[in-house]
Amino acid sequence: MSVELRPMTSADISEVHQLETRLFPEDAWPVAAFESELAQHETRNYWVYEDQGKVVGYAGLCTVLPISDVQTIAIDPAYQGQGLGRKLMNLLIDTARESKALDVMLEVRFDNPTAIALYESLGFTTIHRRARYYKGGVDALIMRLQLDALQEERTQEKEEPTA
Structure with missing residues (x-):
């Protein structure tokens, strides 16, 4: 497997939507939602993972300062457990930080312990x-990452002397 990460384009929407519908049958975004998101270049950033021309994951971030919001993230089950979701989340976090956001927010289904643990x-x-919050009556957890606190923590780690 040679998975590559690249910015999402409108040409990816059909494949992304197929994966979305397969992974989230009750909560899948319509095609128009992806089209609308990609059209908002000033505040949106979207990426796809591709393996031999096939979309196997995607993620999107909306930034309206001082907040960045994870709009969506998904990895094909055949590609899970390889760290791709973590890499996408780190990319979203880094993008939010570069945009000078103070917090990254997201909603996650309460019945998705794997995502919550990540x-x-x-x-x-x-x-x-x-x-x-979700169809079928499933609760959502609203989660936040405070970027200023994360930055302070990383700075302190770099400043600590090593033995």
Whole structure:
């Protein structure tokens, strides 16, 4: 597998939507939502993972200062467990930081422990639970990563003397 990461283009929307529908049958975005997101260049950044011409993952970020919001992230199950989701999340976080956002926000289904564990391992904390947010009555966790706190932590780690 030679997975490559690149910016999403309108030519990717059909394949992204097929993957979206397969992964999130109840909550899938319509094609028009992806088209609208890609058209908003000033505030949106989207990427896809591609393996031999096939889209196997994607993610999007909306930044309206002082907040960046993870719009979507997904990895084909055949490609999960390889760190691709973590790399995408780090790219989203770095993009938010470069945009001078103070926080990165996201919503995640309460019944998705794998995603929740990933987000928590990256420093996100749950700040709210929205009852019945998703179709089917599933709750959403609202999670936040405070970038200024993360930056301070990384700076302190670099300044600590090593033995």
